[in-house]
Amino acid sequence: MTETYGQRLGEALRVENAPVIVTRILRAADIAVTEIRCDNPLPEMSGSMRREDAFAVALHLRDRPNGEYWEDGRGASMGDLRAGESCLHDLKRDPRGLLDKPYHVLSFYLPRAALDAIADDANAPRIGDLSYKPGAGVNDGTISCLGNLLLPALSHPDQANPLFLDHVLLAVGVHVAQTYGGMRPMSQPARGGLAPWQERRATEILRANLKGGVALREVARECGLSVSYFSHAFRRTLGVAPHQWLIEQRVVLSKEKLRDNGLSLSDVAADCGFSDQSHLSRAFRQTVGVSPGAWRQSLKR
Secondary structure (H helix, E strand, O other): OHHHHHHHHHHHOOOOOOOEEEEOOOOOOOEEEEEEEEOOOOOEEOOOOOOOOEEEEEEEOOOEOOOOEEEOOEEEOOOOEOOOOEEEEEHHHOOEEEEOOOEEEEEEEEEHHHHHHHHHHOOOOOOOOOOOOOOOOEOOHHHHHHHHHHHHHHHOHHHOOHHHHHHHHHHHHHHHHHHOOOOOOOOOOOOOOOOHHHHHHHHHHHHHOOOOOOOHHHHHHHOOOOHHHHHHHHHHHHOOOHHHHHHHHHHHHHHHHHOOOOOOHHHHHHHOOOOOHHHHHHHHHHHHOOOHHHHHHHHHO
Protein backbone atom coordinates (compact mmCIF):
# COMPACT_ATOMS: atom_id res chain seq x y z
CA MET A 1 0.00 0.00 0.00
CA THR A 2 2.71 2.47 0.97
CA GLU A 3 4.78 1.72 -2.12
CA THR A 4 2.09 3.40 -4.22
CA TYR A 5 1.08 6.10 -1.73
CA GLY A 6 3.49 8.66 -3.16
CA GLN A 7 2.22 7.99 -6.68
CA ARG A 8 -1.43 8.18 -5.62
CA LEU A 9 -0.89 11.39 -3.67
CA GLY A 10 1.07 12.94 -6.53
CA GLU A 11 -1.75 12.13 -8.94
CA ALA A 12 -4.36 13.57 -6.58
CA LEU A 13 -2.36 16.80 -6.17
CA ARG A 14 -1.47 17.08 -9.86
CA VAL A 15 2.32 16.68 -9.61
CA GLU A 16 4.47 14.22 -11.53
CA ASN A 17 7.46 13.95 -9.20
CA ALA A 18 6.56 12.89 -5.65
CA PRO A 19 9.62 11.36 -3.92
CA VAL A 20 8.65 8.93 -1.18
CA ILE A 21 10.41 7.20 1.71
CA VAL A 22 8.94 4.02 3.17
CA THR A 23 10.01 2.42 6.43
CA ARG A 24 9.18 -1.18 7.28
CA ILE A 25 10.16 -0.77 10.91
CA LEU A 26 6.87 -2.20 12.20
CA ARG A 27 6.04 -5.86 11.86
CA ALA A 28 2.50 -5.29 10.60
CA ALA A 29 2.59 -2.14 8.48
CA ASP A 30 4.74 0.50 6.84
CA ILE A 31 4.93 4.26 7.39
CA ALA A 32 5.68 6.58 4.48
CA VAL A 33 6.49 10.22 3.83
CA THR A 34 6.05 11.96 0.47
CA GLU A 35 7.24 15.39 -0.64
CA ILE A 36 4.79 17.30 -2.84
CA ARG A 37 5.67 20.63 -4.46
CA CYS A 38 3.94 22.71 -7.11
CA ASP A 39 4.99 26.29 -7.86
CA ASN A 40 2.50 27.02 -10.65
CA PRO A 41 -0.73 25.08 -10.00
CA LEU A 42 -3.76 25.23 -12.23
CA PRO A 43 -6.87 26.45 -10.35
CA GLU A 44 -8.61 23.09 -9.92
CA MET A 45 -9.75 20.67 -7.25
CA SER A 46 -7.42 17.97 -6.04
CA GLY A 47 -8.27 14.47 -7.15
CA SER A 48 -10.03 11.98 -4.92
CA MET A 49 -7.85 9.33 -3.27
CA ARG A 50 -9.12 5.86 -2.48
CA ARG A 51 -10.88 5.79 0.89
CA GLU A 52 -9.02 3.68 3.43
CA ASP A 53 -8.56 3.40 7.18
CA ALA A 54 -5.48 5.58 7.32
CA PHE A 55 -4.40 9.12 8.16
CA ALA A 56 -2.19 11.67 6.47
CA VAL A 57 -0.31 14.37 8.35
CA ALA A 58 0.63 17.23 6.02
CA LEU A 59 3.50 19.48 7.11
CA HIS A 60 3.32 22.74 5.13
CA LEU A 61 6.72 24.04 4.04
CA ARG A 62 5.45 27.33 2.60
CA ASP A 63 2.64 29.76 3.48
CA ARG A 64 -0.73 29.00 1.89
CA PRO A 65 -3.32 31.71 2.46
CA ASN A 66 -7.10 31.36 2.18
CA GLY A 67 -7.28 27.68 1.41
CA GLU A 68 -10.50 25.83 0.58
CA TYR A 69 -11.01 22.30 1.89
CA TRP A 70 -13.68 19.56 1.92
CA GLU A 71 -14.22 16.27 3.76
CA ASP A 72 -16.99 13.89 2.67
CA GLY A 73 -18.08 16.61 0.25
CA ARG A 74 -18.67 19.15 3.02
CA GLY A 75 -16.71 22.38 3.15
CA ALA A 76 -14.55 23.03 6.20
CA SER A 77 -13.47 26.39 7.53
CA MET A 78 -9.86 26.86 6.51
CA GLY A 79 -7.86 29.99 7.22
CA ASP A 80 -4.30 30.87 6.36
CA LEU A 81 -1.78 28.05 6.68
CA ARG A 82 1.72 29.08 7.70
CA ALA A 83 4.97 27.33 6.89
CA GLY A 84 5.72 24.92 9.73
CA GLU A 85 2.07 24.17 10.49
CA SER A 86 0.52 20.73 10.08
CA CYS A 87 -2.93 19.52 9.00
CA LEU A 88 -4.39 16.10 9.73
CA HIS A 89 -6.52 14.25 7.20
CA ASP A 90 -8.67 11.14 7.64
CA LEU A 91 -8.43 9.19 4.39
CA LYS A 92 -11.77 7.51 5.12
CA ARG A 93 -13.40 10.94 4.60
CA ASP A 94 -12.17 11.72 1.08
CA PRO A 95 -10.18 14.90 1.89
CA ARG A 96 -9.94 17.31 -1.04
CA GLY A 97 -8.78 20.88 -1.55
CA LEU A 98 -8.66 23.67 -4.11
CA LEU A 99 -5.23 23.80 -5.76
CA ASP A 100 -5.22 27.47 -6.68
CA LYS A 101 -1.99 28.59 -4.94
CA PRO A 102 1.59 27.28 -4.87
CA TYR A 103 2.15 24.55 -2.28
CA HIS A 104 5.01 22.56 -0.79
CA VAL A 105 4.20 19.88 1.78
CA LEU A 106 5.52 16.74 3.39
CA SER A 107 2.74 14.19 3.78
CA PHE A 108 3.18 11.43 6.36
CA TYR A 109 1.10 8.30 5.70
CA LEU A 110 -0.07 6.36 8.79
CA PRO A 111 -2.32 3.37 8.07
CA ARG A 112 -4.45 1.93 10.85
CA ALA A 113 -2.25 -1.17 11.00
CA ALA A 114 0.78 1.03 11.79
CA LEU A 115 -1.02 2.85 14.61
CA ASP A 116 -2.18 -0.49 16.02
CA ALA A 117 1.38 -1.84 15.92
CA ILE A 118 2.70 1.29 17.66
CA ALA A 119 0.13 0.88 20.45
CA ASP A 120 0.90 -2.83 20.82
CA ASP A 121 4.62 -2.05 20.95
CA ALA A 122 4.01 0.48 23.75
CA ASN A 123 1.77 -1.94 25.70
CA ALA A 124 -1.07 0.58 25.27
CA PRO A 125 -4.74 0.24 24.26
CA ARG A 126 -5.26 0.75 20.54
CA ILE A 127 -6.50 4.20 19.60
CA GLY A 128 -9.62 5.21 17.71
CA ASP A 129 -9.77 8.12 15.29
CA LEU A 130 -7.37 11.01 15.66
CA SER A 131 -8.61 14.22 17.23
CA TYR A 132 -8.34 17.17 14.85
CA LYS A 133 -10.32 20.04 13.31
CA PRO A 134 -10.76 19.54 9.54
CA GLY A 135 -8.80 22.07 7.54
CA ALA A 136 -7.17 23.69 10.57
CA GLY A 137 -3.43 24.19 10.83
CA VAL A 138 -1.65 23.10 14.01
CA ASN A 139 1.65 24.55 15.16
CA ASP A 140 3.25 21.22 16.04
CA GLY A 141 6.96 21.78 16.62
CA THR A 142 7.72 18.06 16.81
CA ILE A 143 6.24 17.29 13.38
CA SER A 144 8.00 20.33 11.93
CA CYS A 145 11.41 19.35 13.31
CA LEU A 146 11.11 15.69 12.32
CA GLY A 147 9.85 16.57 8.85
CA ASN A 148 12.73 18.94 8.17
CA LEU A 149 15.18 16.21 9.19
CA LEU A 150 13.84 14.10 6.31
CA LEU A 151 14.12 16.69 3.54
CA PRO A 152 17.78 15.93 2.68
CA ALA A 153 16.96 12.21 2.49
CA LEU A 154 14.12 12.87 0.06
CA SER A 155 16.46 14.95 -2.11
CA HIS A 156 19.37 12.48 -1.91
CA PRO A 157 18.01 9.00 -1.09
CA ASP A 158 21.38 7.43 -1.91
CA GLN A 159 22.86 9.20 1.13
CA ALA A 160 20.05 8.28 3.52
CA ASN A 161 20.90 6.14 6.53
CA PRO A 162 18.22 3.40 6.91
CA LEU A 163 18.55 3.44 10.70
CA PHE A 164 18.01 7.19 10.72
CA LEU A 165 14.92 6.98 8.50
CA ASP A 166 13.44 4.21 10.68
CA HIS A 167 14.11 6.26 13.80
CA VAL A 168 12.51 9.48 12.50
CA LEU A 169 9.43 7.92 10.89
CA LEU A 170 8.72 5.81 13.97
CA ALA A 171 9.05 8.96 16.09
CA VAL A 172 6.43 10.66 13.89
CA GLY A 173 4.04 7.74 14.28
CA VAL A 174 4.45 7.58 18.07
CA HIS A 175 4.04 11.35 18.41
CA VAL A 176 0.82 11.36 16.34
CA ALA A 177 -0.60 8.40 18.28
CA GLN A 178 0.12 10.10 21.62
CA THR A 179 -0.75 13.70 20.73
CA TYR A 180 -3.81 13.22 18.52
CA GLY A 181 -4.87 9.68 19.42
CA GLY A 182 -4.45 9.90 23.19
CA MET A 183 -2.24 6.80 23.36
CA ARG A 184 -0.86 6.17 26.85
CA PRO A 185 1.20 3.12 27.86
CA MET A 186 -0.45 0.89 30.45
CA SER A 187 2.89 0.47 32.18
CA GLN A 188 6.11 2.43 31.89
CA PRO A 189 9.05 0.59 30.29
CA ALA A 190 11.99 -0.35 32.43
CA ARG A 191 14.52 2.44 32.79
CA GLY A 192 17.56 0.27 32.23
CA GLY A 193 19.71 -0.03 29.15
CA LEU A 194 20.81 -3.03 27.15
CA ALA A 195 22.08 -6.13 28.85
CA PRO A 196 25.77 -6.81 28.13
CA TRP A 197 24.94 -9.57 25.64
CA GLN A 198 22.43 -7.31 23.88
CA GLU A 199 24.99 -4.51 23.60
CA ARG A 200 27.55 -6.92 22.16
CA ARG A 201 25.05 -8.35 19.68
CA ALA A 202 23.74 -4.95 18.58
CA THR A 203 27.17 -3.43 18.02
CA GLU A 204 28.34 -6.60 16.29
CA ILE A 205 25.49 -6.38 13.78
CA LEU A 206 25.96 -2.66 13.21
CA ARG A 207 29.71 -3.02 12.65
CA ALA A 208 29.08 -5.85 10.19
CA ASN A 209 26.81 -3.52 8.21
CA LEU A 210 28.89 -0.35 8.15
CA LYS A 211 28.63 -0.04 4.38
CA GLY A 212 25.05 -0.95 3.61
CA GLY A 213 23.30 -0.20 6.87
CA VAL A 214 20.70 -2.43 8.48
CA ALA A 215 17.04 -2.00 9.43
CA LEU A 216 16.45 -1.03 13.04
CA ARG A 217 13.81 -3.72 13.48
CA GLU A 218 16.34 -6.43 12.54
CA VAL A 219 18.81 -5.32 15.22
CA ALA A 220 16.01 -5.04 17.80
CA ARG A 221 14.77 -8.53 16.92
CA GLU A 222 18.25 -10.00 17.40
CA CYS A 223 18.23 -8.49 20.90
CA GLY A 224 14.76 -9.84 21.69
CA LEU A 225 13.30 -6.33 22.09
CA SER A 226 10.63 -4.18 20.53
CA VAL A 227 11.90 -1.41 18.27
CA SER A 228 10.88 1.44 20.57
CA TYR A 229 12.38 -0.18 23.67
CA PHE A 230 15.56 -1.10 21.84
CA SER A 231 16.04 2.50 20.65
CA HIS A 232 15.55 3.80 24.21
CA ALA A 233 17.85 1.18 25.74
CA PHE A 234 20.57 1.65 23.10
CA ARG A 235 20.70 5.41 23.67
CA ARG A 236 20.76 4.90 27.44
CA THR A 237 23.62 2.40 27.17
CA LEU A 238 25.80 3.99 24.50
CA GLY A 239 24.79 7.64 24.78
CA VAL A 240 23.62 8.09 21.16
CA ALA A 241 20.90 6.77 18.88
CA PRO A 242 21.77 3.68 16.77
CA HIS A 243 22.03 5.62 13.49
CA GLN A 244 24.41 8.15 15.06
CA TRP A 245 26.54 5.38 16.55
CA LEU A 246 26.79 3.80 13.09
CA ILE A 247 28.00 7.09 11.59
CA GLU A 248 30.58 7.47 14.36
CA GLN A 249 31.91 3.98 13.63
CA ARG A 250 32.22 4.86 9.95
CA VAL A 251 34.24 7.92 10.94
CA VAL A 252 36.48 5.78 13.18
CA LEU A 253 37.13 3.45 10.25
CA SER A 254 37.78 6.42 7.95
CA LYS A 255 40.55 7.62 10.28
CA GLU A 256 42.33 4.30 9.81
CA LYS A 257 41.94 4.53 6.03
CA LEU A 258 43.18 8.15 5.95
CA ARG A 259 46.55 7.01 7.28
CA ASP A 260 47.10 5.31 3.93
CA ASN A 261 48.20 8.15 1.63
CA GLY A 262 47.62 5.88 -1.34
CA LEU A 263 43.86 6.15 -0.86
CA SER A 264 42.01 9.16 -2.19
CA LEU A 265 39.21 10.72 -0.15
CA SER A 266 36.74 9.17 -2.59
CA ASP A 267 38.28 5.75 -1.97
CA VAL A 268 38.05 6.26 1.79
CA ALA A 269 34.41 7.29 1.49
CA ALA A 270 33.54 4.17 -0.53
CA ASP A 271 35.46 1.85 1.81
CA CYS A 272 33.68 3.24 4.89
CA GLY A 273 30.08 3.15 3.69
CA PHE A 274 29.63 6.81 2.73
CA SER A 275 27.82 7.55 -0.52
CA ASP A 276 30.53 9.93 -1.77
CA GLN A 277 33.36 12.22 -0.68
CA SER A 278 31.06 15.08 0.33
CA HIS A 279 29.03 12.72 2.53
CA LEU A 280 32.25 11.62 4.25
CA SER A 281 33.37 15.23 4.71
CA ARG A 282 30.09 16.31 6.34
CA ALA A 283 29.99 13.38 8.76
CA PHE A 284 33.72 13.66 9.55
CA ARG A 285 33.53 17.39 10.24
CA GLN A 286 30.44 16.99 12.44
CA THR A 287 32.12 14.25 14.48
CA VAL A 288 35.78 15.32 14.56
CA GLY A 289 35.50 19.07 14.04
CA VAL A 290 37.76 19.30 10.97
CA SER A 291 37.60 18.02 7.41
CA PRO A 292 39.15 14.62 6.58
CA GLY A 293 41.72 16.37 4.38
CA ALA A 294 42.81 18.65 7.22
CA TRP A 295 42.95 15.70 9.61
CA ARG A 296 45.18 13.79 7.16
CA GLN A 297 47.47 16.82 6.88
CA SER A 298 47.75 17.00 10.67
CA LEU A 299 49.17 13.48 10.66
CA LYS A 300 52.04 14.59 8.45
CA ARG A 301 52.85 17.49 10.76
